Amino acid sequence: MNTVTSRNNQVRELVDRHLAWLLDEQVERLGFLDDPDVELVRAFLVEFVLNGGKRLRPTFVSWGFRAAGGERPAEVLPAACTVELVHAAAPLETGPRLGAALDVYTVERPLHLGHAVAGGCPRTRRLLSAYAPALGEALQLRDDVNGVFGDPARTGKPAGADLLQGKATFLLAEARRRTGSPLLDGVAGLDRPPGSPPEVRQALAELATLCAEGGPR
Structure with a gap:
């Protein structure tokens, strides 16, 4: 395991522990509920916040902190966990379409936040800003592809999760622009829902083949 992977794993472990502590602390404030209701809330929050998730945003907060000279991980943990909680709640606050738009901040803003905590x-x-956009775009495109074709065992999401949610990803919007396929109308902000996941996956696979052969652009 290389140094970067090792440090990323350490950040994830620290963030998971801090989030678990934070949830426990907040659940303790639910004394006005009966015990079964408290446990129901606890189970929901654990599933919603702790289970799954790649912790990308907290990791970039941590790297921004380190790049700016920060040395004590405990100092940046609250900021890193805040970013993760905002990301987790974004689809409930904004809906899946605007939630997808917020994904563009996967890299740059978390790096800036870590930088600010360290007083960089x-x-x-400026260097972080120059580095972030291309990496953020690459990560988002990979996430878009996984949201359509990804293996649930690896992604932690149902097969075709973005299709089932009607998430307006760049991948699907661009495919709709290039093909005009009615299967993709739902992801272009129209009234009709997208086609079934197998149908859309097939349409995207055919588009990829056409593009590789110099077809629609």
């Missing part, structure tokens, strides 16, 4: 200099912030 303007030059480092």
Whole structure:
């Protein structure tokens, strides 16, 4: 295991422990509920916040902190966990379509937040901004592909999760633009829902083949 992977795993473990502690602390405030109701809330929050998730945003908060000279992980944990909680709640607050739009901040804003916690200099912030967009786009496109074709055992999401949610990803919107396929109308903001996941996957696979052969652009 290389150093970057090892450090990323350490960040994830720290964030998971801190989130678990935070949930326990908040559940303790539910004394006005009966015990079964408290346990129901606890189970829901654990499933919603702790189970699954790649912890990408907290990881980038941590790397922004380190890039700016931060040395004590405990100092950046509250900020890292806040970003994760905001991300987890975004689809409930905004709906899946706007939630997808917020994904563009996967890299740059978390890096900036970690940089700010460490009190980093303007030059480092500019370097982080120069580095972040291309990586953020690559991560988002990979997530879009996984949201359609990904193995649930690896992604932690149902097969075709983005299709089932009607999530307006760049992948699906671009495919709709290039093909005009009615199967993709739902992801273009129209009234009709998208086609079934197998149908849409087939349409996207055919588009990929056409593009590889110099077809629709």
